[in-house]
Amino acid sequence: MNGGPSEKEIVLTSHRLRGWALPAPGGGKESRGRVLVVGGGRTTPGGVLLAAEAALRAGAGKLQIATASSVAPGLALRIPESMTVGLPEDEEGELTPAGAETICELAEGCAAVVIGPGLGRVGVAGELLRRVVPDLDCTLVLDALGLAYLTSDPDGVAHLDGRCVLTPNPRELSRTLDVPESEVEADTPRRVADLARRTRAVVVSGAATSWIASPDGRLWRDESGTQGLGVSGSGDVKAGVIAGLLARGAEPAQAAAWATFAHGRAGERLAVRVGPTGFLARELLSEVPRVMAELSS
Secondary structure: OOOOOOOOEEEOOHHHHHOOOOOOOOOOOHHHOEEEEEOOEOOOOHHHHHHHHHHHHOOOOEEEEEEEOOOHHHHHHHOOOEEEEEEOEOOOOEEOHHHHHHHHHHHOOOOEEEEOOOOOOHHHHHHHHHHHHHHOOOEEEEEHHHHHHHHHOOOOOHHHOOOEEEEOOHHHHHHHHOOOHHHHHHOHHHHHHHHHHHHOOEEEEEOOOEEEEOOOOOEEEEOOOOHHHOOOOHHHHHHHHHHHHHHOOOOHHHHHHHHHHHHHHHHHHHHHHHOOOOOOHHHHHHHHHHHHHHHHO
């Protein structure tokens, strides 16, 4: 069935998105919301860098980053528009659960929080999120290893009342659902919808075709993009764009749909200029505002 028709599915197009207009961005940074990006480590700071810049490119007004202490100063210099805070790390440079209280303090007053980009160990990620997520009261994006939290606790984001977006790749989707990856590949839309129902969150996943499912049963299909988007860091960019749109006031399914389509279109634009493969995830960042402006016109 993967990629096939469904009575419930809605195909994303530029025309459809224009009819589902995003909230107009405010004139000041406070009106466009604050985003907190949590993740990274000594060897993987890039995921946080990409997600954080993507949030600003999508229109968020203020940015906070919480990452490993050893790389926080460098990230602060790379993104001078942010407030960057160092978190405790272990001897291998991975975040530890000891940073949970600081993360919760930083999240107060945020419109959206992204957790997951660049986290390196499943067990540590799960424990950190068990100490953070139950205390959050804002819209949450869980990306990459951030989804480890839900593997053992599918109800872990239920207290957010649908204010959550999950962005697993197919392998992470199979791990979170505890089903073979072959089953995800055979029927991705069904598995995406399963996770949305189970967690009561919006879920975005897929490969050549992306699927977005909401807990109320709505399902969107997105065919935008090129094979060049299958590159390291591409998912971090998408997660950051979702967070930026949430900060601006988009509801979770809308933010996921707009970000997925814009991410795909940005890849198409780069493919024309650079070639079908060979462009880098960081090159998507400068294309996102242009694509968003075109879609909004």
